[in-house]
Amino acid sequence: MVPTASREEKQTxxxxxxxxxxxxxxxxxxxxxxIAKEAGIGKxxxxxxxxxxxxxxxxxxxxxxxQFRIGLKKGMDKGETIEQKIMxxxxxxxxxxxxxxxxxxxxxxxxxxxEDIRLHHMAVQSVIIEYYKEMVKAAKQKGELRSDxxxxxxxxxxxxxxxxxxxxxxxxxxxxxxxxDHPAIVDVILRGIR
Amino acid sequence: MVPTASREEKQTxxxxxxxxxxxxxxxxxxxxxxIAKEAGIGKxxxxxxxxxxxxxxxxxxxxxxxQFRIGLKKGMDKGETIEQKIMxxxxxxxxxxxxxxxxxxxxxxxxxxxEDIRLHHMAVQSVIIEYYKEMVKAAKQKGELRSDxxxxxxxxxxxxxxxxxxxxxxxxxxxxxxxxDHPAIVDVILRGIR
Amino acid sequence: MVPTASREEKQTxxxxxxxxxxxxxxxxxxxxxxIAKEAGIGKxxxxxxxxxxxxxxxxxxxxxxxQFRIGLKKGMDKGETIEQKIMxxxxxxxxxxxxxxxxxxxxxxxxxxxEDIRLHHMAVQSVIIEYYKEMVKAAKQKGELRSDxxxxxxxxxxxxxxxxxxxxxxxxxxxxxxxxDHPAIVDVILRGIR
Amino acid sequence: MVPTASREEKQTxxxxxxxxxxxxxxxxxxxxxxIAKEAGIGKxxxxxxxxxxxxxxxxxxxxxxxQFRIGLKKGMDKGETIEQKIMxxxxxxxxxxxxxxxxxxxxxxxxxxxEDIRLHHMAVQSVIIEYYKEMVKAAKQKGELRSDxxxxxxxxxxxxxxxxxxxxxxxxxxxxxxxxDHPAIVDVILRGIR
DNA sequence: AATGAATGAGCCTTCATTCAT
DNA sequence: GATGAATGAAGGCTCATTCAT
Numbered sequence: 001m002v003p004t005a006s007r008e009e010k011q012t013x014x015x016x017x018x019x020x021x022x023x024x025x026x027x028x029x030x031x032x033x034x035i036a037k038e039a040g041i042g043k044x045x046x047x048x049x050x051x052x053x054x055x056x057x058x059x060x061x062x063x064x065x066x067q068f069r070i071g072l073k074k075g076m077d078k079g080e081t082i083e084q085k086i087m088x089x090x091x092x093x094x095x096x097x098x099x100x101x102x103x104x105x106x107x108x109x110x111x112x113x114x115e116d117i118r119l120h121h122m123a124v125q126s127v128i129i130e131y132y133k134e135m136v137k138a139a140k141q142k143g144e145l146r147s148d149x150x151x152x153x154x155x156x157x158x159x160x161x162x163x164x165x166x167x168x169x170x171x172x173x174x175x176x177x178x179x180x181d182h183p184a185i186v187d188v189i190l191r192g193i194r
Numbered sequence: 195m196v197p198t199a200s201r202e203e204k205q206t207x208x209x210x211x212x213x214x215x216x217x218x219x220x221x222x223x224x225x226x227x228x229i230a231k232e233a234g235i236g237k238x239x240x241x242x243x244x245x246x247x248x249x250x251x252x253x254x255x256x257x258x259x260x261q262f263r264i265g266l267k268k269g270m271d272k273g274e275t276i277e278q279k280i281m282x283x284x285x286x287x288x289x290x291x292x293x294x295x296x297x298x299x300x301x302x303x304x305x306x307x308x309e310d311i312r313l314h315h316m317a318v319q320s321v322i323i324e325y326y327k328e329m330v331k332a333a334k335q336k337g338e339l340r341s342d343x344x345x346x347x348x349x350x351x352x353x354x355x356x357x358x359x360x361x362x363x364x365x366x367x368x369x370x371x372x373x374x375d376h377p378a379i380v381d382v383i384l385r386g387i388r
Numbered sequence: 389m390v391p392t393a394s395r396e397e398k399q400t401x402x403x404x405x406x407x408x409x410x411x412x413x414x415x416x417x418x419x420x421x422x423i424a425k426e427a428g429i430g431k432x433x434x435x436x437x438x439x440x441x442x443x444x445x446x447x448x449x450x451x452x453x454x455q456f457r458i459g460l461k462k463g464m465d466k467g468e469t470i471e472q473k474i475m476x477x478x479x480x481x482x483x484x485x486x487x488x489x490x491x492x493x494x495x496x497x498x499x500x501x502x503e504d505i506r507l508h509h510m511a512v513q514s515v516i517i518e519y520y521k522e523m524v525k526a527a528k529q530k531g532e533l534r535s536d537x538x539x540x541x542x543x544x545x546x547x548x549x550x551x552x553x554x555x556x557x558x559x560x561x562x563x564x565x566x567x568x569d570h571p572a573i574v575d576v577i578l579r580g581i582r
Numbered sequence: 583m584v585p586t587a588s589r590e591e592k593q594t595x596x597x598x599x600x601x602x603x604x605x606x607x608x609x610x611x612x613x614x615x616x617i618a619k620e621a622g623i624g625k626x627x628x629x630x631x632x633x634x635x636x637x638x639x640x641x642x643x644x645x646x647x648x649q650f651r652i653g654l655k656k657g658m659d660k661g662e663t664i665e666q667k668i669m670x671x672x673x674x675x676x677x678x679x680x681x682x683x684x685x686x687x688x689x690x691x692x693x694x695x696x697e698d699i700r701l702h703h704m705a706v707q708s709v710i711i712e713y714y715k716e717m718v719k720a721a722k723q724k725g726e727l728r729s730d731x732x733x734x735x736x737x738x739x740x741x742x743x744x745x746x747x748x749x750x751x752x753x754x755x756x757x758x759x760x761x762x763d764h765p766a767i768v769d770v771i772l773r774g775i776r
Numbered sequence: 777a778a779t780g781a782a783t784g785a786g787c788c789t790t791c792a793t794t795c796a797t
Numbered sequence: 798g799a800t801g802a803a804t805g806a807a808g809g810c811t812c813a814t815t816c817a818t
Contacts, residue, residue: 028222032813033780042779044815053813126366150378156359157351157382164354165347172320184344188351192386226788236804238790247788416610420792421801430800432794441792514754538766544747545739545770552742553735560708572732576739580774614809624783626811635809 011049014039019060023101027057058117065124068096073131082139083186090162090182097166098177132158136193145193154193161189205243208233213254217295221251252311259318262290267325276333277380284356284376291360292371326352330387339387348387355383399437402427407448411489415445446505453512456484461519470527471574478550478570485554486565520546524581533581542581549577593631596621601642605683609639640699647706650678655713664721665768672744672764679748680759714740718775727775736775743771 017039021030032053036043050056075088132155139145145154165185169175211233215224226247230237244250269282326349333339339348359379363369405427409418420441424431438444463476520543527533533542553573557563599621603612614635618625632638657670714737721727727736747767751757 027220031811036780043781043813044779045777047814048777122366129362129366150375150382152362153359153375153378153382156362156379157355157386160354160356160358161351162354163358165350168323168346168350172316172323181344181347184347185350188344188347188386190386191388192351192382192384194385225786230804237788238804239802241789242802415608419790424801431792432800433798435793436798510754517750517754538763538770540750541747541763541766541770544750544767545743545774548742548744548746549739550742551746553738556711556734556738560704560711569732569735572735573738576732576735576774578774580739580770580772582773613807618784625785625809626783627781629810630781 007049014041014046014049015056015060015063018056019064019100022057022060058120061117061121062124064100065121067100069124069128069131071096072128076131076135082135082142082144083190085135085139086158086162086186086189087182089158090165090180090185093162094166094169094177094180094182097163097170101170129155129159149193157192158189161185201243208235208240208243209250209254209257212250213258213294216251216254255311255315258294259315261294263318263322263325265290266322270325270329276329276336276338277384279329279333280352280356280380280383281376283352284359284374284379287356288360288363288371288374288376291357291364295364323349323353343387351386352383355379395437402429402434402437403444403448403451406444407452407488410445410448446508449505449509450512452488453509455488457512457516457519459484460516464519464523470523470530470532471578473523473527474546474550474574474577475570477546478553478568478573481550482554482557482565482568482570485551485558489558517543517547537581545580546577549573589631596623596628596631597638597642597645600638601646601682604639604642643699643703644706646682647703649682651706651710651713653678654710658713658717664717664724664726665772667717667721668740668744668768668771669764671740672747672762672767675744676748676751676759676762676764679745679752683752711737711741731775739774740771743767 014035018030018035021035021038024030025034032046033043035056036046039046046056050059071092072089075092076085079085079088133151136145136149136151136154136158140147140149140151162185165180169177169180208229212224212229215229215232218224219228224247226240227237229250230240233240240250244253265286266283269286270279273279273282327345330339330343330345330348330352334341334343334345356379359374363371363374402423406418406423409423409426412418413422420434421431423444424434427434434444438447459480460477463480464473467473467476521539524533524537524539524542524546528535528537528539550573553568557565557568596617600612600617603617603620606612607616612635614628615625617638618628621628628638632641653674654671657674658667661667661670715733718727718731718733718736718740722729722731722733744767747762751759751762
């Protein structure tokens, strides 16, 4: 239809379709046939772009975590003060969880995978944590946070609070995302670590 | 082994064995044969105690979440001040995650299951959150926490921080559990919500 | 309860119970557990009397066909004229099919069995046919039937008509057994072979 | 083999293969693997055409009974006199039983099946009986049969005699099918009902 | 390149049989 | 002798993967 999607574009299309299917059925419930149908192509075609179901899943994981990492990084970089930075993270996390509710489910099935990808996943998680740590350290040096603050602990407080809040809003007690009072969240966090 | 294991004892033995196997292989990787072998019994015997693989998994989920709920409740009840209560929760959560690292993995595969069990699981999660909320409310009334504190938010801060910390210590950067500085964690949380 | 049934009596009790279960569930649907329960005994006890499910089934087959053979023989022997003999057979066949509807179903699964029992079963069938042939031959000699009658053919006509009638009455269009007009049946048969 | 077998042709091929296997091993002895091998295809392929073993068996039953019904009907329609009609039925029944010895065995295992198919099977049986009844009624009206003849009884005599004869020739005392003296059979029957 | 019919390895589950009590 | 908990062989069915078109 469209001029013909480049190989890379098609690959991404399949990936997106697969995310939806994995999210809906879980890893083992997601038949390759469903994924093909969701992508509007034939079963065999999937194998032209991904060598196996496992590899496809791994690619999805990489892809999704990468999206998250990038978004978070951008949010941190855009803020001037630690308050703004955390606020940006809060907003992005909420938006991401809301849009990619599925991603969370997918990310949770990591252990089925090859050691390889498991390590990769851990690594990205670590990277994200590291971003936060750097942010905290920098803020400490700028005097925005108290000087005796344990960096790891502060990081846990920030990530934990943000994610727990999103989880509750998305999974336990779903409400419109724009009702979230980000300043209040950031306030609680900042009181703890300032 | 022991003289005679009552039906209930045997059922629990199988459950425990199954937890290990599910944790190690994931739901679909966990063959009933492995579970039987882990429990030191024949494949068919598992079916004398659990009608299907799905039901077995559901029982595990119920069992584990229940253990967690009970432990947390006990911790809250034993504390006098909000500080002691949170400290107890911190300690129990760390211990539980450390001992039942598997549980966390298992709990994450909820979506494969029947609507029934999914709802049950959500319900218990809600109950746990409710416990925390009650704790916060009571502390507010006793004047231990500031009067304009948003209860939901405070709850997210407590649960999120505790769990994130444990996750990092267990999954990302494993270190001996007794090195955890609980008072410091509680301090960060309390500053945020006091 | 009763003085204690002799081994043989108990064996027969199990046999009777097994007939009911096989008849209800078919060979492969009939679990040994059902049979034991129907006989009011434990699963293991069945094996004290019959070495295997196959053997039990074989015994049932023998038992039932034997009952049929004996009843038929008695009916033939009791009659004076060919008319009376066939009438007796008609009555007995109707009664037997009605009472042992199950038997018919069981007898139909013969081919699952060992060659041994299959041959035995064929043999009894042949014996029954032989009884009829003898009956026809004797009647021919007594001048009750025409002299140029083909004995095999006559036999088929008698057996076929009787059994087909019973089948229809029992399976296709069930009606009370005492509504059967045996003289009319015999009349049609006799006209054909007299 | 042949250039391209349409879906329907392939389905029929499998059906034919399955008839052979069911006939040889009985319902429960017939492994899907055997059926696949007999059809010269893979195990999974059978499931592309029949959703389960039970359904496959049901289709076979329908298929076979239908073949029988059609053949019989044709035989009746082709004859002018009742004598010719019965003769045609005699010939067709003998041929069918000889060629489809297996069918008879299969048709006998009806009780394992779903109520649905059982009723269908009964229905076709009834239809066949009805054909015979109509034939008899028509012959009565044309004065070919005596006017006080009981139609049901006559039907039993015809069907019973024909089938019993074939059974004996095929199962008990196998002899070449062309040795059958159909006129003699018809003669015995007609004497009984004329 | 795209397809989907065909494949068969693999696993859950059943149930006849055993044997310790 | 009677029992029924335990067993594991066996088979129906699924679905990731292949390959001829």
